[in-house]
Amino acid sequence: MQQTLTLHDRDELITPLYKFDRKFWMVIAFLIAIITPGMLLYVRQLVLGLGVTDLNRPVFWGAYLVNFIFLIGISMAGTVISAVLQLLKVNWRRPITRIAESLTVFGLMTAGLQIIMDMGRPDRLINTLLYGRLQAPLMWDIASLTLYLLTAVFALYLQLIPDIALLRDTAPAAAPEWRKKLYSILSLGWTGAKEQWRRLEKAITVVSVFIIPIGISLHTVTSWLFSTTVQPGWKSTILGPYFVVGAIFSGIGLLFIAVSLAREYNKHLKEYITETFYINLGWIFIVMSAVWFYFTLNETLVVVTEQETLEFPVMASKLFGQFAPAFWGMNILMIAATWILVAPKFVSDKPTRNPLLQTVTGLVATGISVILFFLLWLQLPALSDPNIQTGLIIAFVLLFIVALFGVTKWMKTRLITSTVIASAFVLFGMWLERWNILMPTLTHARLIPYTTYTPTITEIAVTISTFGILTLMFVVFYKFFPSISIWEVEEGRALEQIADRR
């Protein structure tokens, strides 16, 4: 059999799959270490009931639900990257489609897990299949989530088939027998016949078309869980699209991080996943942040302006009440993320003599501004003079601007690092966004005194555990399957060659 796959590619992409080195086991050990406490505490929760959380009346939903929406959100990555870009025949998507699609699958799986963890009676989950009612939005969510998960698994699997066949055929002799068998079964007897290719491509295209509405429906339906109730703060007509945008946003964010981690773990991937990908996807990121800001402003401004008696206290708690840290924290994180992405675009690559744009200047300014910030924060009596305070604030602002300029240059030269930072900001900000949608309304019930909610150690541990599980699935999966779609990359290269030849 003739192969176009070079030995080089094979070394880089297939050999590591059989290499269970120290690094791998350490990662696994670390992940299990962070998963275990949460799982143990969850078992405790199963025994004792949800009383181990800080949920109460009226805060009936808490961190688990926030995690659920967040995880559903990051599952949007697969739909956007894989399906949309595939339909648009965007070429630079090829190396990352697999990671994106697997993120969708794992995100949905862990999201489902959150729902089960949130249930008072997980042993009665079967009741949803026995007595399900169509009128209940939760049923729509169950339908949508299951369909999305199935479709995503199917899409991922479709794309995997040629690679599995490749793995089957190129498995080293030392490979364990069960793995060979696994690949053999999973490859479905793929031979690479032209008709097979044709049918595969057709199937992929069809699935790509269908997965988009299914994905959007899931995020929308999840928003409807809230907006179909009569609770203040959730009766927003833009909640559906807002959730979708948030989902795309956080999905891309996690994708950036996952891809960058994969690149770090397997250095060879850097040849496939180049900076082009970061630059191009970065633009989508920027557009999404603009849309996100638009929605946030929309939601905030309308409520603030109408000052409706029920809605406004909820919004007020976000603007300057108990949720102000979360709300403004979210906004600052999003602004920072956008700035990190946008600012370097305005800076030239060439060395500059402008001291404002020197990295050193930036770092020094950052240091001093941090010190100034803490001085202001501590409210030392020695600095209580209004003039001194004003001076300090002005100095802090100026130095902060200088720091921003200085750091820009540094960021420009480290595209990937800065993108990852921005993604982390976005991820954290989007988690907070979900928190800010859920919690203010729940804590501001109409006929129950306003309350607070602080996740307990159980909820925090379970949350950490959830993200641990997500990572573990990711790591283990890519020990069995190549982290980039080999055949798609090949296809891309071939297409480029064709383009070059012309």
Place this chain on the structure above:
Amino acid sequence: MNFPLEQPLFQFFYWLVNTAGVGSAVVGLLIGAAVTTFALTLRWIASAKDMGQESYPYPPKH
């Protein structure tokens, strides 16, 4: 304005959305259809026979 619930059509809709188990059935149907479609698609792909033309090497040479 009263909701015309006495109309058989609306009665049917009402029955449809509000009966325990009907939702499950609909969801089951949806999922069953999806799974079946996926399985059939996979079989369809796998069942493609080598037509004697260019095979395994990819991409097809143009």
Place this chain on the structure above:
Amino acid sequence: MTKQPLSRRDFLKVGGVAAGSAAALGGLKNVISAKADSELQTVAEERVVASTCHLCSAGCGILVRVADGKAVKLEGNPMHPVNQGALCPKGQAAPELLYNPDRLTSPMKRDRATGQLTQIQWAEAIQLTADKLNALREAGHPEQAVLMHGDTRGQMRSFLTRFMEAVGSPNIVSHESLNVAAAKLGMYLTQGIYGLPAYDLENANYVISFGANLLEAGPNPQRTISGYTFLRRGRATRGKVVVIDPRQSITASKADEWIPIKPGADAALALGMANVIIKSGLVDADFVKNYCFGFDNFVAGGDHKGFRDFVLENYDPIRVEQMTGIPSTTIARLAGEFAGNGPAIAIMPGKGGLLNGGFSGVYTAMAVHMLNALVGSIESTGGVMTQRYMPCVDYPKLPSDSVAKKGLATARIDGAGSKFPLGRNSYQSVADQILEGAPVEALFLYDANPAFETPGGKRFAEAFKKVPFIVSFSSFMDESAELADLILPEPTFLERWGDDHIEGFGYPGISLYQPVIEPLYDTMNTGDFFLKVAESMGGTIAKAFAWKSYEEVLQFRLKDIGADWELLKELGVWFNPGYRFAKRGSQHWIENVVGSERLNAPRDGYFDLYSRELNCFIGEMKKDELAKLGISQSGDGAILPHYEATAFQGDEAQYPFMLNIITLMSLGPRSDAANMPSLQEISGMTVRETWDSWLEMNPESARKLGLVENDRVKIESPFGAISTRVKLVAGLHPDVVNVPFNQGHTAVGRYARGRGVNGLEILNPASEPLTGLAAFTNTRVKVSKA
């Protein structure tokens, strides 16, 4: 528990979806229309027993559902006039008292030296008590046996009195000096009846309450609730209710009008209203001229000032405004409304209202009650009634007994009648007397927890050390029982015999307690215990108590009420409905309504606006003697009701707030209620607190102190300090702070122990010198962030 299906029946019929819903868009009704098969499983054996609730002074009739020998639910007895089928949270939670895990299960003896408790047999307890009492009698000092009791009603009261009298001790001390005695004295010094008046709320048009907590914790809350709701919305015309109180209690917030007043100034307001009523000629001229004493000036061994001139001279609304902080226009309006919209009732302050430590609390009660007289609301429809009691068969005359006679002739241990000439009981001062050296050899605590429920109750711990033999009959190991030598648990009210007079309607009635289930533990009704002690003591005492059981005592006493024993047991209640108003000046009037209980002044049927009874006590006193009693006026001014500014303990500059201990509907007056978890859970509803005590404070006052809601604060008085959390209550006088009663237990049980603080600890422990009343509202405190 054996269960059997009681029924198997389709109660939901097959049917289509309800068509055409009336709701505009509510078409989708989510109705289950499938054939439902409902099955109710319950226990095999079920019965309902009528009895009486003992958790507060109202004594509501109850019907207890007993399922398989367990009391599972209490309902109000619809036959009972007080509650008419209703039941408050305390009564509802009573099974938590019955099945409380902290109940005492058997008699115990404490070794004083080691503090160790040993379980004993009842026979031993009876023998020990009998021996002790016999020893006291042999020594010729039966009066050294003292019985302190709390809210003891019905035949138990007379039974215990008889027992102590048979033994030869006059020292049976009621807790009334802590609560209702001031009102009773107010009634006594004016109307000449020592007792609480009954109010015909159902027929009144205008009710003005001076700090009386009608809907929460008055002397008979359920009766006043029934009357109140009937007068508000139960009849065609709606009566008006006005509440005078520095704090917007639930009563005040439910009233038509809440008039906040400077604490302790209620007398001034009442007299200011009297001033307006007299000035405008709205008085019931017939009544004040012909049936009142001292309205006009009179001559009796010299010129005396009458009520009219005294009030007209001193209580002009403009001046009253300064005393009370209530605008003179409001005072005038209230007076006009009160006198012009009869029948009207002015209700005397209850506990926590005005017992100021000085005599002023009694003056206040007098002044308020006089308002009723001025508008002729005494013994009239929609006015004040006098309480009648069921005729009980008299006990056989006590056999003559020289030891007892000698003992009974001695002065009371609590100083009532001697040290406190006007007082009938001085519960809290027992501790002072003992500490001052009064010999007490045996002390019985029935229904009493003085170590907790009196101001400065910790004195009792000291005092009890000097008493060699203390017997507690509590069902729980409360603060006082912890100091007792013999702890003889009484069954809860659901497991024993007893009875109660129905009060609050004027007409007589009896309400019966009966064991709804077999007693759970090795407990004994205190009545039975004393019968056995009497038997064991032998001699005249055994003769005086020839009954076999307390149930027999009840049967004997209640023979003539008109219902036989079986009927009474079945109904739980028997009464002669319909209050017969006495005609003014008639024989009935003189015998039952006005003046019949005066001990010194003539029983001539005159309502005293100038209290001749009081004149007998302080009429001869000089100004300085009166000043020692806390009375600033002299001569006629001291006899006539007047406003005395509260003599606060604690300097105003240092201690800016007045501390008020409030009693809640939920926790109620009895210590054991604090150990009922459901009541703990709902106790702080008004301030959104639960299972804890709190300090109520005006938000503005708190702001000045830099306090915000839920701050932990230290409350200091000259007598001590406590610490709790502050709650901001907008409806509260800025100079008053409140702490709820019945929290801060150190004993009783797991639910009561260590919950919050006991505000009584830092109250002025002194007793009023003329009456022996406890001082509840004359302690100033300062509040600071803890």
Place this chain on the structure above:
Amino acid sequence: MTNWCMVIDLEKCVACQGCSIACRMENNTPVVSPEEAKNGRAIRWNDVFPLPVHIAPDQGEYPNVKTHYSTRPCMHCKNAPCVKVCPVQATFIDEEGIVRQNYDRCIGCRFCTVACPYGVRYFNWSEPQWEETLAEYRNPDQLSVNGSLEGPAVRPVGVVEKCTYCVHRLVKARELAKVEGREFRADEYVPACVQTCTGKARFFGDLDDPDSTVSQLSKSLRATHLLEDSGAHPKTLYLAEG
């Protein structure tokens, strides 16, 4: 078909909380620990609470203050938001207008508790407990409908529970009428809170019977619903103060 309805006269209600405890004793709602209670986990199907619920800065200043109290059973809404969101029909409206809860089917997703604008649905955060002998007084009645638990029998941990208008009392009253061989009359049954109300502020009966007390009272000028704007069409009526 009867349409059960409760009317609460707030002017006669004296905020005594007798209804709260009567409900607890009738329906076996557990007492939670003080810590749980502080965390808003107390379960009292019928609660009494001061108004405004949220301490607002514009509550008024001394002496121009008026505190109001309200009591709140389930509203048994005609267009119940809780019923509409239940994915398994564990909560439903029966043909007599009572919103009921099937404890055997509830999956504990707490959507209904979130959806209820009145906050009258409660969740069993922990295994309900009665310490030692306290368990003795629990109501022994057990109502099961189509084999699943609904009545006052103790609910397991992790399910939602709510006021049922004491539906087991209705079943009992009907059964009694049947045993005694007569027609069941609507006034033979009242929930425990109505029976115990110290101020006689609660009325209960058939709203569809024009002669019943509740239907007379529903025509009162003072008749109002809690949160009428919620769109839930609450049925439990209030008679406003004043």
